[in-house]
Amino acid sequence: xxxQIVLFGDSITEQSxxxxxxxxxxxxTYSRKADVLVRGYGGxxxxxxxxxxxxxxxxxxxxxxxxxxxxxxxxxAALKGRTSERQHVPVEEYKENLRKIVQHLKxxxxxxxxxxITPPPVDEEGRKQYAKSLYGEKAMELPERTNEMAGxxxxxxxxxxxxxxxxxxxxxxxxxxxxxxxxIFLSDGLHLTPEGNAVVHQEVTRVFSEAWLSAAxxxxxxxxxxxxxxxxxxxAFQQLCI
Amino acid sequence: xxxQIVLFGDSITEQSxxxxxxxxxxxxTYSRKADVLVRGYGGxxxxxxxxxxxxxxxxxxxxxxxxxxxxxxxxxAALKGRTSERQHVPVEEYKENLRKIVQHLKxxxxxxxxxxITPPPVDEEGRKQYAKSLYGEKAMELPERTNEMAGxxxxxxxxxxxxxxxxxxxxxxxxxxxxxxxxIFLSDGLHLTPEGNAVVHQEVTRVFSEAWLSAAxxxxxxxxxxxxxxxxxxxAFQQLCI
Numbered sequence: 001x002x003x004q005i006v007l008f009g010d011s012i013t014e015q016s017x018x019x020x021x022x023x024x025x026x027x028x029t030y031s032r033k034a035d036v037l038v039r040g041y042g043g044x045x046x047x048x049x050x051x052x053x054x055x056x057x058x059x060x061x062x063x064x065x066x067x068x069x070x071x072x073x074x075x076x077a078a079l080k081g082r083t084s085e086r087q088h089v090p091v092e093e094y095k096e097n098l099r100k101i102v103q104h105l106k107x108x109x110x111x112x113x114x115x116x117i118t119p120p121p122v123d124e125e126g127r128k129q130y131a132k133s134l135y136g137e138k139a140m141e142l143p144e145r146t147n148e149m150a151g152x153x154x155x156x157x158x159x160x161x162x163x164x165x166x167x168x169x170x171x172x173x174x175x176x177x178x179x180x181x182x183x184i185f186l187s188d189g190l191h192l193t194p195e196g197n198a199v200v201h202q203e204v205t206r207v208f209s210e211a212w213l214s215a216a217x218x219x220x221x222x223x224x225x226x227x228x229x230x231x232x233x234x235x236a237f238q239q240l241c242i
Numbered sequence: 243x244x245x246q247i248v249l250f251g252d253s254i255t256e257q258s259x260x261x262x263x264x265x266x267x268x269x270x271t272y273s274r275k276a277d278v279l280v281r282g283y284g285g286x287x288x289x290x291x292x293x294x295x296x297x298x299x300x301x302x303x304x305x306x307x308x309x310x311x312x313x314x315x316x317x318x319a320a321l322k323g324r325t326s327e328r329q330h331v332p333v334e335e336y337k338e339n340l341r342k343i344v345q346h347l348k349x350x351x352x353x354x355x356x357x358x359i360t361p362p363p364v365d366e367e368g369r370k371q372y373a374k375s376l377y378g379e380k381a382m383e384l385p386e387r388t389n390e391m392a393g394x395x396x397x398x399x400x401x402x403x404x405x406x407x408x409x410x411x412x413x414x415x416x417x418x419x420x421x422x423x424x425x426i427f428l429s430d431g432l433h434l435t436p437e438g439n440a441v442v443h444q445e446v447t448r449v450f451s452e453a454w455l456s457a458a459x460x461x462x463x464x465x466x467x468x469x470x471x472x473x474x475x476x477x478a479f480q481q482l483c484i
Contacts (some may be wrong), residue, residue: 001297017270019436027280037277043467051479052464055243061251074416084474104448194261201430222294223287230328 009071014040020194126189251313256282368431
């Protein structure tokens with residue numbers, strides 16, 4: 001009955017229902033108007049995401065989501081030869097994988113609102129501190145992710161969105177406009193603080209609204225309680241009951 | 243594909259995806275295992291909830307939710323002759339309405355895990371302060387809800403759960419065990435602070451787990467990223483692809 005918004009991505013999507021998370025905030029924004037479903041897979045890159053695609057979004061679904069956010073790249077951009085090498089995907093392949101995901105979703109529904117989100121910026125100092133907190137002095141000195149490399153992936157993501165004429169959030173650039181973004185928006189140099197989550201929520205809501213999915217313009221699913229008369233409640237529900 | 247947990251209730255359910263909310267926390271607890279859908283209707287009592295029942299939970303659904311929380315009573319218990327009189331439902335009718343909701347859900351699915359949640363306690367002083375903050379000195383001196391009356395409704399809710407042999411959370415009693423519950427758990431004498439939300443999340447998770455819906459015992463929907471081999475990702479997904 002209610003339209004569905006699906007959040008497809010890696011850990012930054014999977015964790016988006018933690019306290020202050022952008023997914024939960026989005027669910028609250030679309031409260032009584034759309035359901036927000038999380039399809040976040042911590043540690044996943046776009047190569048692995050392709051294996052899930054047909055399971056999560058079957059082409060023959062009678063009720064595909066009205067909107068999907070695609071939020072990968074943080075793991076694809078992990079550097080070769082470093083501790084997270086296993087997750088690395090070359091940038092050309094990352095772009096092609098994103099293209100395949102978008103094409104598949106368009107096959108599911110040509111009217112679906114698809115929003116690409118770039119990986120966030122990386123605070124290398126924050127990553128180093130995080131590694132030390134886990135592994136002490138054994139932590140590798142060389143970063144497993146760099147902000148520069150995240151930027152390379154982010155640019156390809158934006159380029160693809162422009163190429164395919166779909167909406168996007170350039171999170172990598174947006175976050176870096178704020179002074180002190182490293183600590184304000186990132187909790188461990190990569191994942192989001194509540195403030196970082198607020199940026200994603202704000203950007204996704206803005207892009208949704210600029211398209212056609214504005215919560216303010218969507219009807220409530222049932223009458224607001226102030227429209228229900230104490231002695232004659234049937235009246236407010238009459239249309240539903242016909 | 244994924245089992246659904248539905249939260250059916252009034253504003254305390256509707257607001258459960260705000261920062262620190264119990265609904266969002268529940269979605270996080272069941273991340274990659276079940277979807278949590280909010281069906282919260284601010285201001286609604288059980289009488290009005292009955293109008294929604296067949297729309298929200300059609301009897302002929304091929305995929306009914308595996309679990310539903312029913313969380314009403316805060317509005318039913320609004321006092322007659324006071325400012326929220328319109329929402330008042332006599333306690334006998336409240337109990338019968340809850341019974342009808344439970345019976346309907348059992349018709350939808352005899353295996354559904356149904357959890358009744360009592361209204362929270364009421365801090366009359368907090369309600370008065372809240373009314374004054376809205377209406378100034380024009381605010382009515384007499385409370386529109388009392389803790390004693392909320393307790394009457396809570397007891398009937400618990401009695402019904404025992405009568406029907408279904409699970410319940412006695413939130414009214416549980417919260418009052420903590421010293422200072424009035425300010426710790428309630429933001430305006432009725433709605434929940436993040437700490438109050440944490441109590442609901444903890445209690446619902448406990449009751450779900452004691453039944454058979456323990457997140458820890460449910461399988462992940464897809465392989466954990468650590469099970470995926472960098473050079474041979476197909477292997478981890480083989481079972482899915484057959």
